[in-house]
Structure formats: structure tokens, C-alpha cells
Amino acid sequence: MKQHMDYYRQMLRIRRCEEQIGWLFSRGLTMGTAHLSIGQEASAVGVMAATRPDDYAVSTHRGHGHLIAKGADPAMMLAEICGRATGFCRGKGGSQHIAVRELNFLGTNGITGGGLPVATGAALYAKTRKTGQVVLSFFGDGASNQGTFHESLNMAAAWKLPIVYVCENNGYAMFTPTCDVTSVVDISVRGAAYGIPGVKVDGMDLLAVREAAQLAILRARTGHGPTLLEVKTYRFCGHSKSDNGTKYRSREEIAEWEKRDPLRTWRARLIEEGVSEAEIEQLEADVELEMAEATRFALDSPYAEYEALEGVYADESARRYLPGFFNSSRDAAMAVEVSA
Amino acid sequence: MATKTYREALNEALREEMYRDPNVFIIGQDVGKFEGAYRVTQGLLAEFGPKRVKDAPISEMAIAGAGIGAAMAGLRPVVEFMTINFTLVAIDQIVNNAAKIRYMFGGQVSVPMVIRTPGGGGQQLTAQHSQNLENWYANTPGLKVVAPVTPADAKGLLKAAIRDPDPVFFLENLALYNTRGEVPDEEYEISIGTADIKREGTDISLIAHSRMVNVALQAAQRLQDEEGVSAEVVDIRSLRPLDTETIVNSVKKTNHAVTVEEGWTTFGVGGEMAALLADQAFDYLDAPVKRVGGEEVPMPYSKPLERAVIPSVDKVVSAAMEVLA
Ligand SMILES: Cc1ncc(C[n+]2csc(CCOP(=O)(O)OP(=O)(O)O)c2C)c(N)n1
Numbered sequence: 172m173k174q175h176m177d178y179y180r181q182m183l184r185i186r187r188c189e190e191q192i193g194w195l196f197s198r199g200l201t202m203g204t205a206h207l208s209i210g211q212e213a214s215a216v217g218v219m220a221a222t223r224p225d226d227y228a229v230s231t232h233r234g235h236g237h238l239i240a241k242g243a244d245p246a247m248m249l250a251e252i253c254g255r256a257t258g259f260c261r262g263k264g265g266s267q268h269i270a271v272r273e274l275n276f277l278g279t280n281g282i283t284g285g286g287l288p289v290a291t292g293a294a295l296y297a298k299t300r301k302t303g304q305v306v307l308s309f310f311g312d313g314a315s316n317q318g319t320f321h322e323s324l325n326m327a328a329a330w331k332l333p334i335v336y337v338c339e340n341n342g343y344a345m346f347t348p349t350c351d352v353t354s355v356v357d358i359s360v361r362g363a364a365y366g367i368p369g370v371k372v373d374g375m376d377l378l379a380v381r382e383a384a385q386l387a388i389l390r391a392r393t394g395h396g397p398t399l400l401e402v403k404t405y406r407f408c409g410h411s412k413s414d415n416g417t418k419y420r421s422r423e424e425i426a427e428w429e430k431r432d433p434l435r436t437w438r439a440r441l442i443e444e445g446v447s448e449a450e451i452e453q454l455e456a457d458v459e460l461e462m463a464e465a466t467r468f469a470l471d472s473p474y475a476e477y478e479a480l481e482g483v484y485a486d487e488s489a490r491r492y493l494p495g496f497f498n499s500s501r502d503a504a505m506a507v508e509v510s511a
Numbered sequence: 512m513a514t515k516t517y518r519e520a521l522n523e524a525l526r527e528e529m530y531r532d533p534n535v536f537i538i539g540q541d542v543g544k545f546e547g548a549y550r551v552t553q554g555l556l557a558e559f560g561p562k563r564v565k566d567a568p569i570s571e572m573a574i575a576g577a578g579i580g581a582a583m584a585g586l587r588p589v590v591e592f593m594t595i596n597f598t599l600v601a602i603d604q605i606v607n608n609a610a611k612i613r614y615m616f617g618g619q620v621s622v623p624m625v626i627r628t629p630g631g632g633g634q635q636l637t638a639q640h641s642q643n644l645e646n647w648y649a650n651t652p653g654l655k656v657v658a659p660v661t662p663a664d665a666k667g668l669l670k671a672a673i674r675d676p677d678p679v680f681f682l683e684n685l686a687l688y689n690t691r692g693e694v695p696d697e698e699y700e701i702s703i704g705t706a707d708i709k710r711e712g713t714d715i716s717l718i719a720h721s722r723m724v725n726v727a728l729q730a731a732q733r734l735q736d737e738e739g740v741s742a743e744v745v746d747i748r749s750l751r752p753l754d755t756e757t758i759v760n761s762v763k764k765t766n767h768a769v770t771v772e773e774g775w776t777t778f779g780v781g782g783e784m785a786a787l788l789a790d791q792a793f794d795y796l797d798a799p800v801k802r803v804g805g806e807e808v809p810m811p812y813s814k815p816l817e818r819a820v821i822p823s824v825d826k827v828v829s830a831a832m833e834v835l836a
């Protein structure tokens with residue numbers, strides 16, 4: 172039961188946090204762009220529920236959910252999105268470029284398909300060093316038409332790398348329906364081309380996502396190589412802050428998916444399982460407060476003003492041995508060996 | 512003449528060329544049903560149908576290659592990339608195929624293709640979405656590279672690019688689409704390979720391309736108002752082929768030059784200008800050429816950091832005053 176409450180809390184934290192992001196942009200309190208994953212929360216939370224804390228994750232332009240599900244502090248994330256010095260990347264990255272070193276979160280990415288090869292490389296590390304870590308490589312249906320998708324799957328399959336390619340298929344790549352420009356209906360069938368399992372799962376069903384992810388992760392962790400996991404989902408909002416998502420999608424279609432809102436169905440499930448309305452409302456109030464405080468933290472934080480020109484290369488002091496940016500404690504041990 | 516936006520001018524050029532030549536077609540992401548991520552292809556799908564306006568998957572490499580193959584076979588593709596940053600996914604096709612095919616194959620085939628794409632920063636879109644890479648393409652023999660700043664130039668050059676027998680990289684800019692200017696009503700074309708004096712002056716030449724021409728024009732006005740300096744603004748307009756004569760003649764007249772580009776200056780357009788002037792106007796220069804450009808870092812996100820990195824009117828004015836000192 173506690174676990175099921177936790178899942179609700181995580182999904183709700185993502186949703187409320189992204190609502191704050193939408194609000195910040197609509198009020199002109201931050202600029203640039205951001206892509207919300209409202210509607211897709213069960214994918215992020217379901218997949219992460221099957222991971223180990225030291226597993227790697229690589230994300231996309233639509234990555235806030237992945238970040239929060241992996242444990243990133245929403246306050247620091249919002250600060251980054253507001254360009255503040257207290258953000259994960261000191262305001263240099265913004266929504267599309269957030270990495271969190273302590274969490275082995277290797278970054279959101281602004282280039283469609285840009286993350287898959289990087290994720291594959293992290294899996295190569297885990298395999299080479301036998302760390303037992305698995306890599307979760309998130310990307311969209313649109314990205315599965317990039318060469319990087321096909322090249323990465325082939326490489327990971329050929330080398331049996333510990334990685335799960337998680338395709339969050341929300342039916343659209345920006346404003347183009349995926350079915351207009353894609354050779355297959357289910358991206359998961361593309362796994363067959365690389366001799367790996369291709370699994371399709373209902374992305375509005377958190378437990379189904381978790382179960383499919385558990386199997387794929389087990390396979391990866393036990394040396395059997397990659398899986399292509401397709402999560403069928405939907406974004407309730409626009410592609411980015413520049414559209415409201417209705418020009419290229421019918422209101423009926425959106426309404427149809429909203430009926431299956433993963434938060435609403437999960438909440439109903441909790442009630443069925445005997446959680447009291449009061450307990451749920453308490454949780455909801457806690458999350459509300461957390462996000463209000465996170466937003467205040469972001470907006471009260473200062474900008475980094477004088478470091479625009481710093482940080483392009485390693486500092487002189489780091490030159491002799493630069494510990495792997497995201498590596499495990501094994502690496503720290505190796506670093507000591509090397510420098511000794 | 513009517514006043515139009517840069518976006519409208521491009522749209523007109525596309526429409527007119529599609530009427531003129533049935534071989535002209537458009538391919539790119541969201542160019543059809545959505546009418547362009549920046550609305551440049553508005554109305555064209557409805558007017559010309561899906562054979563002539565093709566929505567493509569997110570497969571830049573294949574989009575560029577498909578344009579090249581179709582062009583070799585006889586069509587006239589206009590390939591739209593959502594931004595210049597994404598041409599990096601396609602750069603192998605552009606540089607290894609489009610640019611080389613005529614020469615490599617002994618002149619048997621050509622690639623009459625246009626690549627249209629906006630560059631530039633200043634919208635807080637951060638490191639991967641704010642780049643100026645036109646100098647990469649201008650470095651490549653076999654490509655032509657144009658970078659119009661006014662709506663009139665945009666229309667005339669896009670027409671010329673579509674009619675050109677060789678691949679043309681047509682640079683737009685995110686911050687230019689809504690800018691307005693007079694556009695001739697009659698049919699016209701602007702020759703690729705011609706620069707343009709956007710403001711006459713006698714004391715110093717500010718040499719720029721794309722959006723930075725507007726920054727140079729503002730700087731010229733400030734120099735006039737605040738320093739009594741008469742600056743000439745040279746719009747390079749075509750990076751390859753380069754109109755060396757117009758550029759060199761301007762500096763022969765003013766004896767001073769500052770170059771302005773939005774991208775990084777190292778190995779950039781300003782460096783090329785400085786080399787040209789050293790070569791062909793050395794005896795006319797009263798001071799070394801100064802380059803203004805973006806700071807040499809990936810574009811940071813936050814407004815204050817971004818502002819510190821992007822070239823500004825202030826930076827151009829102070830560079831000009833340094834050169835004139
Ligand atoms: C190489 C590249 N091409 C185009 C874009 C512009 N773009 C940003 S997001 C996006 C759609 C991606 O679709 P999908 O992979 O399905 O992810 P979703 O947005 O649906 O989560 C596109 C085309 C980009 N960022 N990078």
C-alpha cells in the first residue's frame with residue numbers, strides 16, 4: 172500500500188511540477204522553451220520503479236518526468252528552468268539540458284534521437300566494468316525514425332549491452348502524427364530487426380509499465396542484452412510552450428485519452444484498495460505545498476551573472492585525472508589507484 | 512511596393528516558383544499539415560497537394576539525401592530544416608554528396624537543391640538550438656551559401672536559389688521572420704554572389720550578414736548620433752560565392768573595417784573578411800580589422816548569461832571606436 176501511495180505521489184509531483192513550469196512560462200517568469208509530459212507520468216514512474224538507484228538514465232527534450240521519477244529535486248529543476256544559479260546546471264542548460272551527477276542522470280537532450288548513442292555508451296561502460304548497472308534510454312516515437320535509434324539498437328544488440336530502450340510513443344512528433352511518416356504502427360516491432368525483444372505496453376497503466384520494465388531490466392542485468400520497450404502514451408498538453416496541442420489533434424481524441432488519465436485512474440485504484448480520501452487529500456496538499464515552495468525557491472534564487480565564459484574546458488587542476496563524470500564509486504577507487 | 516514580413520516574402524517566393532516550375536517541391540518536418548514550424552510554408556499544402564509539399568519523418572539525414580537524389584534525377588527540391596542545428600544530423604549528405612556530386616562525377620549530374628533553415632540565437636533556446644554554422648557550409652566548395660536580411664533580399668535570393676543549377680544553402684534567422692520591409696511587386700531575382708551596401712558612409716565599414724546586418728545598422732546610427740562617425744554597412748548577403756569587389760571597394764573608401772557575425776569568430780566569416788582585406792586592401796587600411804562575434808562558448812540558457820555571449824550594438828560601437836581611435 173505504501174508503495175502504491177508512493178507511485179501516486181511521484182506521478183502527482185511530476186504533474187504539479189510541470190503545471191508550475193507551464194505557469195512560469197505563461198507569466199513570462201522564464202523564457203525559452205519547455206516540453207511538458209503531462210499525461211505521460213505513468214511511463215516515467217513505472218519504469219523508474221523497476222530500476223536500481225545507481226542505474227543510468229538518459230532522457231530527451233521531454234524529460235522533467237524522468238528527472239523527478241529518478242529522484243531529482245524539483246526545486247533545483249525549476250531553478251534551472253528559470254535560469255538560476257541554484258539550478259542543476261547553474262542556469263546554463265535550461266529545461267532541455269539538465270544532468271544530475273549524483274543520480275546518474277546523464278542528461279535531457281534537445282536533439283531528437285541525440286540521447287540514444289550516449290545511453291549506449293553508458294551501457295558499454297557498465298558492461299566493460301561489470302558494474303551491474305543498467306541504462307534506461309528514453310526517447311519518443313519521432314526519434315525512432317532517426318539513424319541514431321537504428322545504429323544504437325544494432326550496436327547494443329551486437330554487444331549484448333545492459334540497456335533498455337524506452338520509446339514513449341505519444342502518437343506525435345511535434346505536430347506530425349507518427350502514423351503519417353512511420354513505416355510501422357508499433358515501434359516495438361523494430362526490435363526484431365536487431366534480434367532483440369520488442370515489447371509493447373499500455374503507458375496509462377503504471378503496473379503494466381513497471382512489470383514490462385522489470386523484465387527488460389532483469390534481462391539487461393543478467394547479461395542477455397537490450398530490449399526495446401514501447402510505452403503507448405499521450406501528452407495532454409501541447410508539444411511545447413508554443414502550442415496548446417489542438418491544431419493538429421481533435422478535441423475528441425484528446426478527451427478520449429484524458430478519460431484514461433493515469434493519475435485519475437491510480438487515485439481511484441487507491442480508494443478501491445482502501446486508502447481513505449483524507450489520506451489522499453493530505454498527500455495532495457503536501458505535494459501542492461512542495462511545488463509552491465519549489466517555485467518560490469526558483470524565483471527567489473539569483474542568476475549566475477559572471478560565469479558565461481567559464482566551464483568550456485576542464486580546470487587546470489582537473490587535468491591530471493578527471494574522474495568519470497557520472498561514474499560509480501568503483502571509479503573513485505580506480506582513480507585513487509591511478510593517481511597513487 | 513508593398514510592406515511584407517520576411518516570412519511572407521519567403522512564402523511568396525516558394526509559391527511563385529512552385530507555379531513557375533512543376534518540378535519544384537518542398538520536403539521537411541511539419542512543412543505540410545502544420546504549414547511550417549515557423550509558418551513559412553503556410554497555405555502551400557492546400558494549394559499544391561501532398562506530392563509537392565511533403566511532411567517528413569524526423570530523419571534529417573534521409574531528408575537531405577532524398578533531396579539530393581531527387582535533384583540528381585530532375586526534380587527541384589526545397590528542403591526545409593527546422594533549424595540549422597539539425598542540419599548537423601544531415602551534414603554528411605550535404606557535404607559528402609550535395610557539394611561534391613557535380614565535380615566528382617565529372618559534370619554528368621548536378622544537384623539543383625535548396626536547403627532552407629534558420630540559424631541564430633537570442634531566444635533562450637540554449638546550446639543545441641542557438642547556433643550559427645553557416646561558415647561550416649561556406650567553407651565547402653560545391654555549395655553556395657546565402658544569408659539575406661531583408662524581406663526583399665529573401666524573396667529575390669530564394670528565387671535565384673531555386674533556379675540555380677547547384678545546391679544552395681539558404682540561411683534564415685529565427686529573429687527575422689517577423690521583421691518587415693518593402694518587397695517589389697514585380698517579378699525579380701537577386702543574383703547569388705552579390706553583396707549590398709545597406710547604408711552608405713565614409714569613415715568605417717561594418718561588414719555583416721544575416722541578422723547582424725540589422726545590428727550593424729543600429730550601431731551605425733548610434734555612431735552617427737553619438738560620435739559623429741559615418742559608418743557604411745556592407746551586407747555580405749552571399750557568403751559563397753563572395754562579392755569581394757563590393758566589400759573591398761567599401762574599405763578602400765572608408766579605410767577602416769569591423770566585421771560582425773552572430774557565430775564564433777574563430778575560423779569564422781570575419782576572419783575570412785580580414786584575410787580578404789589584408790590581401791586586396793592592405794594599403795588602404797588605416798587600422799587592423801576588428802571582429803565582433805559570439806563569445807566562444809556553447810550558448811548558455813539564462814537571460815543574463817545569454818546576453819553576455821551574443822554580439823550586441825554596444826560591442827559593435829566600441830569595436831568601431833577602437834578601430835577609429
Ligand atoms: C534532430 C532534430 N530534429 C528536429 C528537432 C525538433 N523537434 C524537437 S522535439 C521534436 C519531436 C520529437 O518527437 P518524439 O521523438 O516523438 O518526442 P515527443 O516530442 O513526442 O516527446 C522535434 C521534431 C530536434 N530537436 N532535433
Ligand SMILES: [Mg+2]
Pocket residue numbers: 311312313339340341342343344345
Ligand atoms: Mg512523440
